Amino acid sequence: MRIVVQAEPFDYGAECARFAEQDGGVGAIVSFAGVVRSTPEAPVTLMEIEHYPGMTEAALSRIAEEAVQRWQLVDVLVIHRHGALRPGETIMMVATAAAHRAAAFEAADFLMDYLKSRAPFWKKEHGPEGETWVAAKETDEAALDRW
Amino acid sequence: MKVDVVYFAWVRERIGLPREQVDTAAATVADLVTELRAREDRYDVAFADLTAIRVAVDQELTTFEASLDGVREVAFFPPMTGG
Numbered sequence: 001m002r003i004v005v006q007a008e009p010f011d012y013g014a015e016c017a018r019f020a021e022q023d024g025g026v027g028a029i030v031s032f033a034g035v036v037r038s039t040p041e042a043p044v045t046l047m048e049i050e051h052y053p054g055m056t057e058a059a060l061s062r063i064a065e066e067a068v069q070r071w072q073l074v075d076v077l078v079i080h081r082h083g084a085l086r087p088g089e090t091i092m093m094v095a096t097a098a099a100h101r102a103a104a105f106e107a108a109d110f111l112m113d114y115l116k117s118r119a120p121f122w123k124k125e126h127g128p129e130g131e132t133w134v135a136a137k138e139t140d141e142a143a144l145d146r147w
Numbered sequence: 148m149k150v151d152v153v154y155f156a157w158v159r160e161r162i163g164l165p166r167e168q169v170d171t172a173a174a175t176v177a178d179l180v181t182e183l184r185a186r187e188d189r190y191d192v193a194f195a196d197l198t199a200i201r202v203a204v205d206q207e208l209t210t211f212e213a214s215l216d217g218v219r220e221v222a223f224f225p226p227m228t229g230g
Contacts, residue, residue, distance in 0.1 A: 034230050050156055052222060055206035080229065092230060112230055118208070120222075121229035122156035133157050136226035 001068060001076050003060045005051065007083035012090050019077050019095045026074050028101035030108045032094050038087035044125045049082045049091065052120035056080075063114045071107040073098050078111065080121065113143045148172075150179070150215065154193075155224035158200060161193035176202050176221060177211040194223075201226055 004010075016031050038044040064076045073096050080092040094111045098104040116136075123134040153166045173179035180197070183190040194200065197211060203222040204213050215221070 052153075052155060052203070052206070052224070055203060055222070058206060116230040117227055119229035120155070120203070120224065120227050122225060123228045124156070133225065134228045136228050140228075141226075 004079040005056050022097050026097045027099050028104040029097050030104040034091040036085050036087045036089050043127050046126040047085045048124040050122045051082045055120050059119045067107045067111050071103040116140045151220045153222045158193050158223050176213050
């Protein structure tokens with residue numbers, strides 16, 4: 001299990017390749033990356049990500065440990081950035097390794113649902129019209145109920 | 148007792164500082180909020196809608212009813228938006 005919270009960019013491809021070097025018991029690897037999005041309808045020039053040092057690492061570790069136990073994961077990786085990011089930059093990633101794909105997919109889905117509303121990060125988007133804090137969605141909280 | 152109070156995101160912006168040490172007699176988080184709101188308008192404005200604010204005590208998510216007994220750090224912030 002590896003949990004990383006950092007301001008620096010990371011190489012998603014290289015992290016996936018390194019994570020894929022698992023022992024023989026692993027039959028499935030799932031990875032997900034979140035990227036700063038900017039569209040003509042909702043242009044974003046910069047995304048600022050704030051976090052709660054100390055609590056962030058503890059919350060991510062707790063969420064990852066629960067995923068390991070529930071889906072008998074062989075390995076899990078979470079990388080989450082903070083600071084100023086531009087459109088197209090990778091914000092975060094999760095990767096899961098399990099014996100079979102159902103466990104790897106479900107665990108990755110679980111990790112993302114919990115990361116969204118239980119890891120102390122806050123996003124502020126800067127655009128041509130000014131800056132706004134990204135509001136949590138009611139569906140984010142509701143998503144936790146399915147677990 | 149002295150408690151470190153930390154603020155994040157728009158709560159931090161409305162109050163105007165990221166962290167402060169507060170000398171308080173509050174028994175619970177809710178009591179602490181009442182004390183802070185009575186101090187100055189900027190606190191009153193920041194805490195006007197508590198349904199929009201989450202709280203952590205010693206870096207664990209909790210509720211406004213939580214006791215402050217032996218607590219070192221209380222954090223106030225909007226709902227989290229990770230991922």
